[in-house]
Amino acid sequence: MSTSSKIYVVAGKEIAEDDDYITYVEGVGPIPRDIYKYVKSDPFGDLSRYSVHIVIQHFLIFVTFLVLTGTGLPLYFSELSWARYLISLFGGADQARLIHKIAAFVMMAASAYHIVTIVGGTLGKILKGKFDYRRTIIPRFKDLSDLYHDLKFFWGSAPYRPKMEKFMYKQKAHYLAILWGSFVLMVAGSALLFPDTIAAFFPDAMSKLLPSGVLDEGSFPSFSQNLARLMHADEAVMALIVIAFWHWLNVHLVPGRFPLQWAFLTGKITREHQIEEHFLEYLRNLQEIPEEREYMRKLLKEKGFERSQKVTLEDIPRIL
Amino acid sequence: MGSIKTIKAACFCFVLVFIVLSVGFPAEAADKENCLMCHRYRFVGRIDENGKRHNYHVDEKSYNGSVHRNVPCRDCHTYITKIPHDPITEEVNCANICHIKPPFSQEKFSHQKIIDIYNGSVHAIKPEDPDEARKAKPYCKYCHLNEKYTRVSEERIAYEETLSRCLNCHQEKGVTQAYMHMTHRLRKKTTRSPQEIVQLCAKCHQDIELMKKLKVSEKALTAVETYNRTLHGKSVALGSQETADCVSCHASSVIHDIYKKDNPESTVYKDNLNQTCHHCHSKANSWFVKIAVHPSTKHEENPFIYIASIGLRFALYGSVFSLVGLMLFETYGRRKDGIKFLLRHGTSWRGKSKRQPK
Amino acid sequence: MLGEPKRQNHPMASYFIGLIFAALTLLVFAGVLHHLTLSHYGPQLFKSLKDKYFPEHISPIMEEAKRMEDLEIHRHFHHIVDYPQLPETERPVCFICHSDFPHTKNKKVRALLNMHTQYFVCESCHIKDQADTPIVYKWYSPYDDNPQGPFLGTSYDPETGNLVEVEDKFSKLTPFYLKGDKLQSAIQKQDMPLAQDYMKVRDKLTPEQRDGVKNKFHVNIRGKGYDCKTCHSEKGILDFKKLGFAKNRIADLVHLNVKGMLTKYEEFYLPDLLKKPVKEPESALP
Numbered sequence: 001m002s003t004s005s006k007i008y009v010v011a012g013k014e015i016a017e018d019d020d021y022i023t024y025v026e027g028v029g030p031i032p033r034d035i036y037k038y039v040k041s042d043p044f045g046d047l048s049r050y051s052v053h054i055v056i057q058h059f060l061i062f063v064t065f066l067v068l069t070g071t072g073l074p075l076y077f078s079e080l081s082w083a084r085y086l087i088s089l090f091g092g093a094d095q096a097r098l099i100h101k102i103a104a105f106v107m108m109a110a111s112a113y114h115i116v117t118i119v120g121g122t123l124g125k126i127l128k129g130k131f132d133y134r135r136t137i138i139p140r141f142k143d144l145s146d147l148y149h150d151l152k153f154f155w156g157s158a159p160y161r162p163k164m165e166k167f168m169y170k171q172k173a174h175y176l177a178i179l180w181g182s183f184v185l186m187v188a189g190s191a192l193l194f195p196d197t198i199a200a201f202f203p204d205a206m207s208k209l210l211p212s213g214v215l216d217e218g219s220f221p222s223f224s225q226n227l228a229r230l231m232h233a234d235e236a237v238m239a240l241i242v243i244a245f246w247h248w249l250n251v252h253l254v255p256g257r258f259p260l261q262w263a264f265l266t267g268k269i270t271r272e273h274q275i276e277e278h279f280l281e282y283l284r285n286l287q288e289i290p291e292e293r294e295y296m297r298k299l300l301k302e303k304g305f306e307r308s309q310k311v312t313l314e315d316i317p318r319i320l
Numbered sequence: 321m322g323s324i325k326t327i328k329a330a331c332f333c334f335v336l337v338f339i340v341l342s343v344g345f346p347a348e349a350a351d352k353e354n355c356l357m358c359h360r361y362r363f364v365g366r367i368d369e370n371g372k373r374h375n376y377h378v379d380e381k382s383y384n385g386s387v388h389r390n391v392p393c394r395d396c397h398t399y400i401t402k403i404p405h406d407p408i409t410e411e412v413n414c415a416n417i418c419h420i421k422p423p424f425s426q427e428k429f430s431h432q433k434i435i436d437i438y439n440g441s442v443h444a445i446k447p448e449d450p451d452e453a454r455k456a457k458p459y460c461k462y463c464h465l466n467e468k469y470t471r472v473s474e475e476r477i478a479y480e481e482t483l484s485r486c487l488n489c490h491q492e493k494g495v496t497q498a499y500m501h502m503t504h505r506l507r508k509k510t511t512r513s514p515q516e517i518v519q520l521c522a523k524c525h526q527d528i529e530l531m532k533k534l535k536v537s538e539k540a541l542t543a544v545e546t547y548n549r550t551l552h553g554k555s556v557a558l559g560s561q562e563t564a565d566c567v568s569c570h571a572s573s574v575i576h577d578i579y580k581k582d583n584p585e586s587t588v589y590k591d592n593l594n595q596t597c598h599h600c601h602s603k604a605n606s607w608f609v610k611i612a613v614h615p616s617t618k619h620e621e622n623p624f625i626y627i628a629s630i631g632l633r634f635a636l637y638g639s640v641f642s643l644v645g646l647m648l649f650e651t652y653g654r655r656k657d658g659i660k661f662l663l664r665h666g667t668s669w670r671g672k673s674k675r676q677p678k
Numbered sequence: 679m680l681g682e683p684k685r686q687n688h689p690m691a692s693y694f695i696g697l698i699f700a701a702l703t704l705l706v707f708a709g710v711l712h713h714l715t716l717s718h719y720g721p722q723l724f725k726s727l728k729d730k731y732f733p734e735h736i737s738p739i740m741e742e743a744k745r746m747e748d749l750e751i752h753r754h755f756h757h758i759v760d761y762p763q764l765p766e767t768e769r770p771v772c773f774i775c776h777s778d779f780p781h782t783k784n785k786k787v788r789a790l791l792n793m794h795t796q797y798f799v800c801e802s803c804h805i806k807d808q809a810d811t812p813i814v815y816k817w818y819s820p821y822d823d824n825p826q827g828p829f830l831g832t833s834y835d836p837e838t839g840n841l842v843e844v845e846d847k848f849s850k851l852t853p854f855y856l857k858g859d860k861l862q863s864a865i866q867k868q869d870m871p872l873a874q875d876y877m878k879v880r881d882k883l884t885p886e887q888r889d890g891v892k893n894k895f896h897v898n899i900r901g902k903g904y905d906c907k908t909c910h911s912e913k914g915i916l917d918f919k920k921l922g923f924a925k926n927r928i929a930d931l932v933h934l935n936v937k938g939m940l941t942k943y944e945e946f947y948l949p950d951l952l953k954k955p956v957k958e959p960e961s962a963l964p
Contacts, residue, residue: 037658043688066702078554080717082709093560154653170646177639192551195611196603225611226625229551234632238639244706246643248699254651255661259688259696360841361793362761367779372746376789379759380840386757407785412755466755 021160023279025286028293029300033160036275038303043260045268047285047292049166053117055267060110062264064103069240071100076233104189111182135166135281139176143169163279174247184235191228198224353403355393356380386466391418414460422490431460434488438576442583452533456524463520484573485511514556514565518547521566537581539614546614569596569613761796762847768820770865772800774873791903797831799852801864803903811855813864815916818852825849833924851921866899910934 022030050058071090074083090096125131134140145162147169152158167175191198199221252260263269274282286293356378358364365375383389394400395418399410417430438444438460445457486495512520524530526544539546547553547566555563571578572587579586587596590609597604619626655661713720716728751758766773772780780800781791794803805813819825829849833842854861876891883891909916910931918928 043692074558075551075554077717077719078557079548080712080719083558087558093555093558094562096558097555097560150653151649154649156653156656194603196597196601196605196608199608199611200603200605221607221610222612222615223622223624226615226622227628229615230625230629230632234629234636238632238636240706241636241640241710242643244703245640246647248703249644250647252696252699253703254647256654256659258661260692260699262692358790358793361796362759363778363796364789364793365779366782366788366792367777370746371743373750373779374789375750375754375758377759378756380838382757382759404786404790461755462753464755465753465757468757 023163023283025283025293025296028286028297031296031300033163033279035296035299035303036272039271039275039299041270041272043270044262045266046271047269047274047282047289048267049263049269049274050267051117051121052267053113055265057110057114057117058264060113061107064107064110065239065243067103068100068107069236071096071103072236073240076237101193104186104193107182108186111186135284137167137172137175139172143172161276161279164277164281166278166281168277170250177242178239181235181239184231185239188228188232188235191224192232195225352392353394355403358404382468383466385468387469388466390420395419412461422495425490425494429489431489434574434576435460437574441576441578442580443576443578456530456534458524481573485575488574513561514563514568515559517565517567518544518553518556539616542617543614546617549617550613550615552613564600568599764820764848767870770799771870771873772866774870775877776800797851799850799865801853801866801899802851803908804899804901805853805864806898806900808855808898811857813853813915814856814861815851815853815921816861817849817921818863818865819846819849821848822846827922829922831927832922833927851916864898866895866897906934 021033023033024030070086074087074096075093077083087093087096090099122131122136134142142165146164149158149162150169153161251257251264257273261270261273269278271282274285286296359376359378360380362377363375364377365373367373388396396412396414396416397408398413398416399408414431415435417428417432420429421427422429443457445454445459449457483496522544525540528541531541548557552564556565567575567578570586570588577585577587579589581588581590583589584591586592593609594604594606597609601608616622715724716722778795779788779792780795781788784791799818802815807813817825817827817829825846827846827849828842828844829846830844831841834840835842853864855864873895876895880888904915908914912932914932918931923931
């Protein structure tokens with residue numbers, strides 16, 4: 001975000017001086033913080049959020065995740081009655097094992113694709129001088145204060161939600177968790193899939209150096225394999241539970257999001273949602289998209305918020 | 321012209337052998353003495369003094385589809401010398417030489433070769449065995465019922481593996497030739513599925529009381545349980561046909577050569593492990609064979625794994641409860657701010673905020 | 679209107695896809711509940727409840743009986759072929775005391791006698807003759823008053839030489855009293871709960887009491903059944919032809935002594951049978 005901009009200007013109003021109720025945007029007008037309750041939104045999304053690459057990656061990961069859990073869970077819970085039915089959906093245990101491996105490779109390919117997209121996109125932005133770490137998923141201290149602010153809002157002691165960037169604290173935490181989880185799953189999964197290759201990393205001679213008593217149960221390959229068995233299964237169950245009880249509910253089914261957010265297919269976010277949870281990103285959109293400025297200006301006029309406000313320069317760092 | 325004649329003759333022989341092998345002899349040949357006159361009935365049987373049911377029924381159809389379909393009754397039941405016969409007290413001896421000549425052989429058939437191998441194995445009854453062990457140890461008929469042929473699809477037949485099984489009993493020369501010529505036509509098998517093998521072995525080996533009486537090693541006591549916890553065991557439990565079962569590791573292609581771990585002939589002897597694992601895991605090395613195939617379930621033997629599992633449990637409950645809690649709290653807060661959940665029209669900011677601006 | 683707070687324009691697809699997510703979530707929720715409450719992988723929170731309301735009765739006798747039966751099925755070299763059984767409520771009560779293999783005493787013939795239970799009800803052989811009322815044999819099925827057959831064991835399959843497989847697996851040859859023009863079943867009408875009760879209290883009764891009860895149960899029943907020749911001969915009491923047996927089958931049944939079988943039995947075994955007449959019909963279930 002270029003700091004030279006003079007469009008984001010704040011002027012406190014008596015009703016919510018501390019909470020920056022009114023954000024004055026030059027050429028648009030004074031935007032009240034709760035304007036998201038009054039904006040028009042297309043369910044399919046109004047404002048661009050994800051590139052087509054991200055949408056493809058999400059779709060690949062999403063499908064392979066379902067396939068992987070479908071083929072993996074019955075193996076972990078092989079003694080339970082439903083395991084047989086679930087595995088027969090994939091054509092039996094041997095077929096399911098093959099499908100599991102294929103899906104795992106597709107997921108790893110999608111992850112690699114994601115890394116290439118992210119690294120390439122970041123490099124491009126740095127070269128163009130447009131890189132701004134605040135718009136990225138990199139955690140910063142503001143996320144903690146946003147969380148605190150949000151908790152206060154939910155409790156009722158703060159009047160408005162915090163002004164957040166393109167990625168808010170929840171999304172950052174989730175992304176980092178997935179990063180860690182898929183790393184563990186991939187490494188442990190490879191150890192299970194290629195036990196011989198993994199063990200072959202250790203030179204033959206090394207095993208002969210150790211006394212045989214140590215090698216029997218507590219040997220390193222045995223330990224690493226046991227750890228891989230544990231980690232792969234436990235991480236997978238954790239991933240499924242978090243995806244089911246948190247990701248799907250939070251993104252699609254909670255009030256305000258129900259019945260569906262189309263962002264994972266269209267790459268676009270609704271105006272209402274962006275203003276509510278990613279207000280600073282919306283301000284950037286106002287800066288970049290003249291039509292959006294025009295829409296907001298007219299809306300403010302219709303709602304009677306066109307009165308211009310005073311500008312104080314000290315307020316600039318506070319809002320960004 | 322002579323060569324054509326030879327080819328014709330060879331073709332004829334081939335077809336003949338094929339027909340004989342694939343169709344088999346009719347059952348009448350096996351029941352020349354009309355034993356089925358009585359034994360064909362379903363309820364020929366009794367309950368003995370120990371309360372055990374004995375059913376003497378022999379199902380013609382099932383016998384005709386079995387591996388012994390060509391063997392006449394009295395080749396095995398040699399102690400029967402008259403009809404009607406006296407109550408039977410003897411057991412069938414599988415080492416009997418029967419009146420069947422295997423293909424490409426002049427010798428009469430017998431299971432002696434396998435029985436010799438079995439007699440050297442851990443399951444054989446030794447002279448010093450106490451009574452309990454004698455009773456518990458499986459003899460031929462414990463594991464081997466009269467196996468029925470089942471058809472398999474062609475691609476399931478692995479040439480070398482199958483041939484190695486044939487050679488357990490048949491002479492190498494003739495059978496190898498026959499097998500090489502006709503293997504693509506043999507679609508019948510009697511081998512057991514991994515599930516059947518595991519069930520069979522587990523029948524005794526998961527009976528911990530029995531195993532304690534037989535004084536097996538500490539690890540062997542829990543062998544079934546620990547196997548079931550591994551990927552091998554779980555895959556087999558789910559119906560996999562390709563996963564290693566008990567016999568895959570504990571015996572060679574001779575199947576009956578099961579020895580204790582410290583016997584140098586055993587496939588699981590520490591120097592032979594490499595080769596044994598190599599059957600499936602082509603890159604097996606001396607590190608690989610140290611991976612526990614029967615990983616211990618005891619915490620004190622794997623303290624790191626135990627701690628790791630507790631850590632993961634905390635991570636799971638911690639993340640799920642905090643995230644779901646946050647979601648519920650957020651929904652509570654946003655509902656107070658005026659969001660409404662309506663099934664038919666989706667959800668939006670319909671309500672009036674209950675908040676009082678300061 | 680630029681402001682549109684009451685958004686209602688969700689396309690149908692939104693609900694459809696959203697429903698999938700909801701269903702998946704519910705599925706996982708059900709799985710987690712199962713894991714927490716009942717599954718032996720989890721903490722089994724409902725275990726005490728389950729034990730309380732669905733207690734598993736462990737009976738050592740039942741387990742031993744089951745083990746014995748399993749042993750035979752598992753270790754039987756000649757595979758045991760499943761044969762449909764009448765449900766217990768439809769069967770004559772005899773089996774409660776005598777089991778399905780009622781003959782146990784005479785070592786030489788018990789298995790052969792038991793074989794006949796597939797074709798006969800107990801009364802077919804063990805009925806007391808009554809001077810004034812003649813006995814007529816007919817096929818009888820608990821599901822059908824007048825079964826038409828074909829019946830099991832009445833004919834051979836010309837191709838294989840085996841007995842022809844039939845659909846009617848429950849019909850048995852049964853004696854009827856001919857009273858005037860009417861046929862009256864000779865099957866003992868007995869009270870099943872009474873028989874079950876007797877098995878429970880049998881050990882508490884004195885021998886005299888036991889005999890009393892047994893005599894009451896076995897009206898018109900005699901301990902020793904008919905001899906082989908009563909039926910297996912040219913002038914046997916069974917009219918095979920009328921009962922629907924094929925010609926070659928009749929020949930085999932009548933001339934069981936093709937191989938001197940029947941004569942041998944008579945010579946060697948039956949005298950022994952006559953020496954020790956079976957006094958107690960209650961012989962199974964030692």
